[in-house]
Amino acid sequence: GDGARVPVLIIGTGYGGSVAALRLAQAGVDVHMIEMGMAWDTPGSDGKIFAHTTSPDGRSYWLRTKTKQPLSNFLGFPIDKAIPRYTGILDAEEMGGIIVYQGRGVGGGSLVNGGMAVTPKRENFGAVLPSVDAGEMYSTYYPRANAGLGVSTIDPAWFDSVDCYQYSRVGRKHAQRSGFPFLFVPGVYDWDYMKQEAAGTVPKSAVAGEILYGNNYGKKSLQKTYIAKAAATGKVTISPLHKVTSVSPASGSGYTVVIEQLNTSGTTTATKTVTADKVFFAAGSVGTSKLLVKLKATGALPHLNGEIGKGWGDNGNVMCGRANHMWDATGKVQSSIPTAGIDNWAAGGAFAEVAPLPTGIETYASFYLSITKNPNRAAFSWNATAGKVELNWQTAWKQPSIDAAKTIFDKINAKEGTIYRTDLFGTYKIWGDHLTYHPLGGAVLNKATDNYGRLHGHPGLYVIDGSLIPGNTSVNPFVTITALAERNIEKIIATDV
Ligand code: FAD
Numbered sequence: 001g002d003g004a005r006v007p008v009l010i011i012g013t014g015y016g017g018s019v020a021a022l023r024l025a026q027a028g029v030d031v032h033m034i035e036m037g038m039a040w041d042t043p044g045s046d047g048k049i050f051a052h053t054t055s056p057d058g059r060s061y062w063l064r065t066k067t068k069q070p071l072s073n074f075l076g077f078p079i080d081k082a083i084p085r086y087t088g089i090l091d092a093e094e095m096g097g098i099i100v101y102q103g104r105g106v107g108g109g110s111l112v113n114g115g116m117a118v119t120p121k122r123e124n125f126g127a128v129l130p131s132v133d134a135g136e137m138y139s140t141y142y143p144r145a146n147a148g149l150g151v152s153t154i155d156p157a158w159f160d161s162v163d164c165y166q167y168s169r170v171g172r173k174h175a176q177r178s179g180f181p182f183l184f185v186p187g188v189y190d191w192d193y194m195k196q197e198a199a200g201t202v203p204k205s206a207v208a209g210e211i212l213y214g215n216n217y218g219k220k221s222l223q224k225t226y227i228a229k230a231a232a233t234g235k236v237t238i239s240p241l242h243k244v245t246s247v248s249p250a251s252g253s254g255y256t257v258v259i260e261q262l263n264t265s266g267t268t269t270a271t272k273t274v275t276a277d278k279v280f281f282a283a284g285s286v287g288t289s290k291l292l293v294k295l296k297a298t299g300a301l302p303h304l305n306g307e308i309g310k311g312w313g314d315n316g317n318v319m320c321g322r323a324n325h326m327w328d329a330t331g332k333v334q335s336s337i338p339t340a341g342i343d344n345w346a347a348g349g350a351f352a353e354v355a356p357l358p359t360g361i362e363t364y365a366s367f368y369l370s371i372t373k374n375p376n377r378a379a380f381s382w383n384a385t386a387g388k389v390e391l392n393w394q395t396a397w398k399q400p401s402i403d404a405a406k407t408i409f410d411k412i413n414a415k416e417g418t419i420y421r422t423d424l425f426g427t428y429k430i431w432g433d434h435l436t437y438h439p440l441g442g443a444v445l446n447k448a449t450d451n452y453g454r455l456h457g458h459p460g461l462y463v464i465d466g467s468l469i470p471g472n473t474s475v476n477p478f479v480t481i482t483a484l485a486e487r488n489i490e491k492i493i494a495t496d497v
Contacts, residue, residue: 002272006032009257009276011244011291014108015478016465017282018226019148019485025235027493032274033236034259036243036287037062037104038087040111040214040223050089050214053336053358058086060213062104063266068092070101070212070319070435071424074359087241087264089214093286095391096378098314099435100286106240108284109478110221111214113437114338115188116353117151118475119483124345128473128480131446137483145482146186148229150220153186154339155195162198164207166331168340170324171354171366175342178415180408182342185353185476188225189337193218209358211336219337242272244283244291247461248300250275255460278460278496281443285312285466289380289442290389292455292463297382303457307448309380312391312441313471316349316372318401319432320409321357321421324364328416334358338369348407349373349400351475365421371438372404377471380442398433405431438477443467445484453488454496464488 008024010017013035021031043049044059051059056067060083067080090112091102103109119142125134159165175182189206197207197218204210205217215221230236239259246258254277261270281288293309295301324330334356342352352370357363376397383390413419420430443449445468448456453468455461466481468488473480 010280012282016485022230023489025233033238039240058084061088062091097393097395107222124474141483141487164335188220282465285439288467311444311470314436315438316374317436349404370405372401441471
């Protein structure tokens with residue numbers, strides 16, 4: 001409550017925040033978590049917690065009056081529609097030159113993401129986090145993260161037989177015919193539950209196409225893993241619909257944290273002040289970067305260093321679709337959980353997920369989200385006149401990502417005699433180069449912080465989320481965010497608590 005003093009306050013309940021909460025609580029520390037999004041633990045009037053992918057409503061978007069779907073068009077028609085303004089689950093945040101999609105609510109990105117839980121190849125790790133000992137990561141912290149997240153791989157025999165992965169098998173056939181390595185990617189969906197969905201014996205979630213606006217069943221989001229374990233210690237409290245707006249040194253010791261309570265229209269209904277001995281920034285790459293850049297520029301945290309806000313990247317995300325021949329139907333029913341990818345990282349700088357297009361009709365489309373080796377990095381800065389933080393990313397900076405993705409899909413198109421879809425992102429637009437699902441960086445490890453996430457200049461402040469990673473993980477990022485958080489919190493508990 002207002003005026004309280006707490007030992008540890010964590011800003012955000014995504015991967016970094018949840019790892020910190022669990023390990024601190026297990027070490028006997030009382031933890032308070034602040035989350036700007038909703039709790040997502042209560043069904044709406046339709047009996048479901050989350051809205052369906054094809055019938056978005058207020059629950060689907062963070063404070064928008066119209067949906068902002070990653071695929072804006074289909075067969076030439078715009079598909080966005082009016083919705084009530086509400087503190088919904090998916091934030092399509094328009095920064096300079098890029099739309100950054102993020103999860104909002106207890107569980108952060110785990111509420112909306114595809115659950116692909118990929119550990120980078122060890123030979124690529126040095127470029128991901130150059131100051132971190134790879135040996136320790138691969139022997140201790142990646143295994144710990146995978147166990148904590150409940151990661152497993154699909155049963156390949158079931159994959160080969162089931163209708164809802166026909167799209168993925170077509171993706172495999174085309175990749176292999178062009179000579180590309182094709183691999184299963186592990187995930188956090190409960191595969192046994194999905195088998196029952198496909199058999200029609202339980203309520204459907206992935207097989208019904210649920211993903212972007214939450215999965216009502218089957219997905220092991222952080223609510224079911226790290227956060228459930230943290231709550232079971234009895235030492236963790238969570239305040240949803242509370243947004244941190246300021247952190248500054250308190251008189252005496254610790255930090256004064258200013259928190260706004262929101263209603264579901266996004267209006268501030270109360271402002272509270274809490275004092276915390278230690279504060280962990282786990283608001284995600286964009287959330288943490290925006291807070292730190294503002295607090296440094298406005299003098300609330302004057303001793304933060306010049307690296308704050310720098311080193312931001314989009315993990316090279318770029319999307320595209322291919323138009324298949326009639327004999328390569330991808331299926332009316334598509335599981336929303338991608339489970340396979342095309343690895344051309346070493347030769348072409350691209351790792352492409354074979355993604356679903358769960359429209360409920362046969363589209364004859366193959367759809368892909370590529371993660372690419374894009375060297376461009378942006379910076380956040382404080383615009384004092386506008387009173388907000390801005391990002392200097394340029395849309396043209398996606399060109400290296402497009403070039404990398406083309407090393408896969410130009411070749412497949414040539415081999416198959418097929419073409420790119422031009423109707424998914426506008427009219428005659430091939431590349432989905434306007435967005436990212438994987439914001440990374442802004443408070444880079446060993447630059448803005450020490451090698452364990454302690455912010456320079458202000459003892460007792462830590463960063464423990466995707467903002468530590470300088471812009472690219474070569475694969476989907478949440479396993480690396482989780483493993484790095486496991487590594488850092490172990491050190492912080494041993495030496496600072
Ligand atoms: P987040 O998970 O973003 O958590 C930050 C939390 O802090 C949020 O809940 C936010 O609401 C809260 N917050 C922010 N600011 C404040 C504030 N001022 N006060 C209080 N709370 C605040 N990654 C994968 O590895 N595999 C995938 O398959 C995958 N698919 C994705 C699909 C989509 C549609 C999206 C959007 C992302 C996907 N990702 C995927 C990315 C992954 O979800 C993110 O990398 C990950 O969630 C980032 O973790 P984090 O701990 O840095 O922050």
